[in-house]
Amino acid sequence: MTFEGLGIDARLIQATDELGYVNPTAIQEQAIPVLLSGTKDFIGLAQTGTGKTAAFGIPLLQLIDAAAKYPQALVVCPTRELCLQIVKEIELFKKYLPSISVVAVYGGASIGLQIRDLKRGTQIVVATPGRLIDLIERKAINLEQISYVVLDEADEMLNMGFKEDIEFILQNTPKRESTWLFSATMPPEIRKVSKRYMKDPVEVTVGKVNMANKSIDHQYYVTTAHHRYETLKRIIDFNPGIYGIIFTRTKLDAQEISERLTREGYDIDALHGDLTQAQRDKVMGQFRDKSLQLLIATDVAARGIDVQGITHVINYELPDDVEVYTHRSGRTGRAGNQGISIAIVHSKEMFKLKQIERINNSKFNKLDIPSGKDVCRKQFFHFMDKLLSADISHGDYETYVPMLAEKFADVSKEEVLKRVAAMEFDRFLKYYENSEDLNVRERDRSDRGKNDFNKKGSRNDAYGAGKNEFRSKGGGGYSRLFVNLGTKDGFYKSSFLQFILDMSDLKKEVLGRIDMKDMNSWIEIDKGAAKQMIRSLDGKNYKGRRIRMNDAETGGGRKPRRGEE
Structure with missing residues (x-):
């Protein structure tokens, strides 16, 4: 036709x-x-x-x-x-x-x-x-x-x-x-x-409703919540030609990740709801003309964006809604081009991947997080390819060739290459010299459960990412806090988690297990963050109720009465 x-x-x-x-x-x-x-x-x-x-x-x-x-x-x-x-x-x-x-x-x-x-x-x-x-x-x-x-x-x-x-x-x-x-x-x-x-x-x-674009390769990496940012960096560094969008859940995450990556030398900026229209236009203009290699955005801020040539979409965290994932991944693989949609997931989020696969009729491919040596090797060969394919047909280079030849007369070709590599890769080589393995490895059956700090209920907890590996280093890193808020105050686990994090301005990585009862809750938290959590909540009001929070072991937090277990 x-x-x-x-x-x-x-x-x-x-x-x-x-x-x-x-x-x-x-x-x-x-x-x-x-x-x-x-x-x-x-x-x-x-x-x-x-x-x-x-x-x-x-x-x-x-x-x-x-x-x-x-x-x-x-x-x-x-x-x-x-x-x-x-x-x-x-x-x-x-x-x-x-x-x-x-x-x-x-x-x-x-x-x-x-x-x-x-x-x-x-x-x-x-x-x-x-x-x-x-x-x-x-x-x-x-x-x-x-x-x-x-x-x-x-x-x-x-x-x-x-x-x-x-x-x-x-x-x-x-x-x-x-x-x-x-x-x-x-x-x-x-x-x-x-x-x-x-x-x-x-x-x-055209196709099936919710069906993912067939020209998109869906990939995922499994890591701990504590290593999510480092995993993101590895993915970016392992794809030196990347031109993509990183999606986060919140504008705070978008801004913080953008600032961290900018400080570390990446061409990136954030798109979120706090930007004025002039600031938004400036960011989008830089992204379209590829002055920015990466754009980090919330779902709300990114709606309606249509930029050609996006190679990668990275889900820093998976969305709860399958349709949101469909829209995110649809930013790449357009107009017949191939694209890659990457998800960084915690092992407890695997059910979300299965749900997306089922509803979108797509298949996710699991990849290992690249090692530091893998990243350096990939960056090195990318640079060499750029060097060999550089266009030298324009410019008055011939004028300077005799001077260059004289300057390097006593330097071998091998040494020149080493010096070029040192200048280009010094940052990567130093950063990844002693880098750790970020992959989550399955434990042997015989070891399964050994590091669970509390077997009762621990497998059902979806809100204490990173706690098991923290406990396995010695077990003394958590405090247990009591708070007089519970399910009768209208909370369920995820809303309660968001409430205490918003009030305390802490990150969820500091939390361990949360035990919620009708009238009270117990929170396991990194000892270094416990005082900030107590200062932020104790004495405040919630729906007319005065919040009482203290250390459950030393500060008078009562044990649950019969029937509250």
């Missing part, structure tokens, strides 16, 4: 030919003929990077009345970055349709300038939900004549809390002839929206 065979206008064919678009992707081939009718509602389920913008952008350009200078088509998407990307692509497709205007409206930019652009007369508006609603309430945009509404990355918009905004927008486009919904996944909320606002939609699925 070619684009000509889809019934597309000759002027659009001319533009796609010049862009190198000859054969449509699967979603384009199935969507464009349906959308060109202009009267059918449509649901397209396909992974990111499969050509969805062209699938709806080309039909919109063909259906628009170029002579009518008012908004006729509305494209709603989750983020500023995606908004600008859609406009950029549609501008390329409409090269030979100069009378059609496309305007982007999004938050973080001057609303006055955007209102001015709208008043000039535009046929296609590409918008983020918040800014669009702002314009509607200011009566700066009239959606009465909108014929076509496109919801792009609908699942992302719902994940970001835009459900009410989407419904408000659909309610304010009463004369639309068709609604086109594009999404990578189909959660129940999207199904509800489609049933309420769409009539007998044509539904096209």
Whole structure:
């Protein structure tokens, strides 16, 4: 199938030919003929990077009345970055349709300038939900004549809390002839929206819903929580040509890891919710032009990012939601290129990998964390390859060759190579000279359980990562704290963990086992962090209750009464 065979206008064919678009992707081939009718509602389920913008952008350009200078088509998407990307692509497709205007409206930019652009007369508006609603309430945009509404990355918009905004927008486009919904996944909320606002939609699925992109190699490394950062460094160093995104759970993790890697000489920056729009644009600009080799981001901050050529996605920690993993990994392996999605996991997170494999119909490959020698060897050969492939055809090098020859006349080729290697790899060689093995090795059956500090319940504890290896070094490194908070205060283990960490500003690696009862809890914590934990919580209030926390052994923390065990 070619684009000509889809019934597309000759002027659009001319533009796609010049862009190198000859054969449509699967979603384009199935969507464009349906959308060109202009009267059918449509649901397209396909992974990111499969050509969805062209699938709806080309039909919109063909259906628009170029002579009518008012908004006729509305494209709603989750983020500023995606908004600008859609406009950029549609501008390329409409090269030979100069009378059609496309305007982007999004938050973080001057609303006055955007209102001015709208008043000039535009046929296609590409918008983020918040800014669009702002314009509607200011009566700066009239959606009465909108014929076509496109919801792009609908699942992302719902994940970001835009459900009410989407419904408000659909309610304010009463004369639309068709609604086109594009999404990578189909959660129940999207199904509800489609049933309420769409009539007998044509539904096209490319691949399986939630199915991972087949051009992505899914890999994982097993380590302890204590070695997670060092494992990340090994992975980065073992892939010297990496151009990727590292995903973290929290903005604090993103900022801290970014600062640590920057201090150690890596070209990296963080993308999180505390950045202003100007700071965000600066970071994204540096990442796109590859001034930054790595971007570290939270899921919320990274939504809508579409950057070509990403080689790796690294999950510093696995997300709880399988759909979030699908979106993360979908940043690589785009446009037919191969990509790698890496997960750094603790042994107790293996169930999450199995869940992703089952739902995404994908396979994770376990790899050993590279040794220090492996990293140095990989870096060395990468540098040698760069040295041999360097372009020396440009520049006035010949002028300096005689001086270089004279300077190195008494130095052998072997010594020159050694000096080059020393200059380039001194940092790596020193850092990895006595590096330890970060891999988690299975213990022999006979040893299993020997290091468990408390066999009763220890295998069910998912919140004390790193404790067993800590105890195995001597067993005296933990204090036991008592606190008068328990499950009757509305806590479950993960929420209680997050509460005490937020209150104390400590990291979860300092914690051992947490025993929760109805009214009280006992926390095992690194002795060096115990006083900070007590200072942070003891005497504070929680929902009108005064918190009492002390050392369970020396500070009066009572033993559990009968029935609380």
